Amino acid sequence: MGKQKQKADLLPGTLDMLVLKTLTRGHLHGYAIAQLIQQLSEDVLSIEEGSLYPALQRLELNGWIDGEWGVSANNRRARFYTLTPEGRKQLNVERERYRQFTGAIARVMGTV
Numbered sequence: 001m002g003k004q005k006q007k008a009d010l011l012p013g014t015l016d017m018l019v020l021k022t023l024t025r026g027h028l029h030g031y032a033i034a035q036l037i038q039q040l041s042e043d044v045l046s047i048e049e050g051s052l053y054p055a056l057q058r059l060e061l062n063g064w065i066d067g068e069w070g071v072s073a074n075n076r077r078a079r080f081y082t083l084t085p086e087g088r089k090q091l092n093v094e095r096e097r098y099r100q101f102t103g104a105i106a107r108v109m110g111t112v
Helices: 014-025 030-040 049-061 085-109
Strands: 065-071 077-083
Touching: 014 030, 014 049, 014 065, 014 077, 014 085, 030 049, 030 077, 049 065, 049 077, 077 085
Parallel strands: none
Antiparallel strands: 065 077
C-alpha cells in the first residue's frame, strides 16, 4: 500500500488570500487558479468549484479582482481574472491576518 497525501482543510479566511496571491502571477481563469494552488501546495490543497467560484464572485464584487470573458487554451469560453490595485492592498491585509493567526496557533502549540 502506498502513502496517500491527505487533503487539508483551509484555515478560515485563507481562500481569498490564496486566490489573490495566485493572481499576482497574471490573469487566470478559475480552473487554472485551482490547479495552480493544488500544484504549488504539492497536492495538499484542493480547491473545490463550490468554494472557488463563490469566492471569485465575492472578490470581484469587493473590487479586488476584475473578470472578463475570453477563450481558454482548450478553446472554451472562460472568465479570466486579474488582480486590481485594491486587491494587492487586500492581499497585504490578508497576509498579515494569516501571519497573526498562524503565530497564535504556534504559540498555543508551543512551537514558538
